[in-house]
Amino acid sequence: MHQTRERERMEVKARAPGKIILAGEHAVVHRSTAVAASIGLYTYVSLHFPTDSDNDDTLKLQLKDVALEFSWPVGRIKEALPELGSCLASSPTSCSPETIKSIAALVEEQNIPEAKIGLAAGVSTFLWLYTSIQGYKPAMVVVTSELPLGSGLGSSAAFCVSLSAALLALSDSVNLDYSHQGWLTFEESELELVNKWAFEGEKIIHGKPSGIDNTVSTYGDMIKFRSGNLTLIKSNMTLKMLITNTKVGRNTKALVASVSERTVRHPNTMAAVFSAVDSISKELATIIQSPGYNDLAITEKEERLEELMEMNQGLLQCMGVSHASIETVLRTTLKYKLASKLTGAGGGGCVLTLLPTLLSGTIVDKVIADLESCGFQCLIAGIGGKGLEICFGGSS
Ligand SMILES: Nc1ncnc2c1ncn2[C@@H]1O[C@H](COP(=O)(O)OP(=O)(O)O)[C@@H](O)[C@H]1O
Numbered sequence: 001m002h003q004t005r006e007r008e009r010m011e012v013k014a015r016a017p018g019k020i021i022l023a024g025e026h027a028v029v030h031r032s033t034a035v036a037a038s039i040g041l042y043t044y045v046s047l048h049f050p051t052d053s054d055n056d057d058t059l060k061l062q063l064k065d066v067a068l069e070f071s072w073p074v075g076r077i078k079e080a081l082p083e084l085g086s087c088l089a090s091s092p093t094s095c096s097p098e099t100i101k102s103i104a105a106l107v108e109e110q111n112i113p114e115a116k117i118g119l120a121a122g123v124s125t126f127l128w129l130y131t132s133i134q135g136y137k138p139a140m141v142v143v144t145s146e147l148p149l150g151s152g153l154g155s156s157a158a159f160c161v162s163l164s165a166a167l168l169a170l171s172d173s174v175n176l177d178y179s180h181q182g183w184l185t186f187e188e189s190e191l192e193l194v195n196k197w198a199f200e201g202e203k204i205i206h207g208k209p210s211g212i213d214n215t216v217s218t219y220g221d222m223i224k225f226r227s228g229n230l231t232l233i234k235s236n237m238t239l240k241m242l243i244t245n246t247k248v249g250r251n252t253k254a255l256v257a258s259v260s261e262r263t264v265r266h267p268n269t270m271a272a273v274f275s276a277v278d279s280i281s282k283e284l285a286t287i288i289q290s291p292g293y294n295d296l297a298i299t300e301k302e303e304r305l306e307e308l309m310e311m312n313q314g315l316l317q318c319m320g321v322s323h324a325s326i327e328t329v330l331r332t333t334l335k336y337k338l339a340s341k342l343t344g345a346g347g348g349g350c351v352l353t354l355l356p357t358l359l360s361g362t363i364v365d366k367v368i369a370d371l372e373s374c375g376f377q378c379l380i381a382g383i384g385g386k387g388l389e390i391c392f393g394g395s396s
Pocket residue numbers: 043063065118119120121122123143144145148149150151152153154155156157159205206250251252253344345
């Protein structure tokens with residue numbers, strides 16, 4: 001009882017990282033192996049409940065990056081979603097098609113500008129996760145992100161993971177030390193619960209997610225992932241990747257669906273493509289984990305990785321998810337003998353380029369200048385860092 005009162009006065013902030021997929025995107029949806037690493041760019045979700053004296057009966061959502069604010073009277077949510085609100089936070093369930101429709105009506109009432117309509121899926125996911133975990137309770141939720149949205153760096157998963165974590169942190173389903181100062185990590189069983197809810201959220205945004213993005217965002221580091229199972233990868237080499245954002249917008253759900261449609265049309269051929277990707281991911285994981293004793297061995301490992309990235313890119317092209325802007329990045333980096341592949345869903349979005357250890361800084365600067373002269377945006381992010389963390393603040 002005391003804990004419940006304490007919780008009501010808390011503010012919680014959760015942060016979850018984005019990711020890069022080193023090999024295996026799309027094929028991982030069709031049960032092939034993929035390798036992903038978290039990156040040092042985060043989405044932050046803060047949550048607090050109004051006090052009785054605030055006399056506020058609305059659920060508010062602020063999406064700072066896109067300058068949008070939403071507000072629903074909790075009575076309206078209860079009326080539209082009477083089947084939710086029983087707060088079974090400890091047992092994640094899927095959102096039924098009927099509930100999706102009712103949620104869509106609540107989102108439509110908010111009149112999202114046409115140019116930002118891609119956000120509707122994120123707002124629907126928010127309403128689903130919020131009501132399932134916290135019920136019909138007034139609150140203020142604020143979201144900010146260092147990740148570009150809809151660019152292949154897993155902003156949707158970072159959103160689902162940080163949101164699920166903040167909601168669970170102030171629920172009965174987890175037992176946390178609210179007096180802890182600074183960032184705190186969840187226990188294994190709590191991470192598992194967050195990851196399951198985040199996966200249910202990703203289903204609303206991706207349609208048919210593999211679960212790799214929410215898993216790497218939850219646990220951090222580098223992982224090998226296949227059919228819902230993860231293996232932690234202990235990297236034995238320093239991997240430096242240049243990330244180029246083509247800034248061509250695209251939508252993961254549509255791209256995942258287009259690969260599935262191609263698979264229905266050419267089942268045997270696509271099975272061979274997915275199987276080749278599976279081998280690429282496994283080989284890539286083996287190389288990253290194998291010891292590299294000296295510069296020669298490291299250069300050899302990097303050359304193998306480059307070849308695998310090129311082969312993976314070719315197979316992604318076979319799946320129909322490359323794009324003219326991605327091809328421009330590939331051509332540009334090839335001028336400097338550097339290998340690249342798209343990362344995430346493709347169709348625009350981000351491209352990875354391996355920067356070998358012995359590559360001079362001058363060349364890196366030249367490639368970046370060349371890519372940026374095409375209108376692209378380059379960044380070098382830390383790979384394989386922390387996963388989900390939370391932090392308490394507020395009036396206690
Ligand atoms: N910070 C955020 N605020 C609001 N919605 C978000 C945020 N991050 C992600 N989303 C949702 O996720 C969608 C992008 O997901 P997706 O197409 O899978 O691309 P990616 O995961 O590569 O960024 C956005 O259109 C939006 O609906």
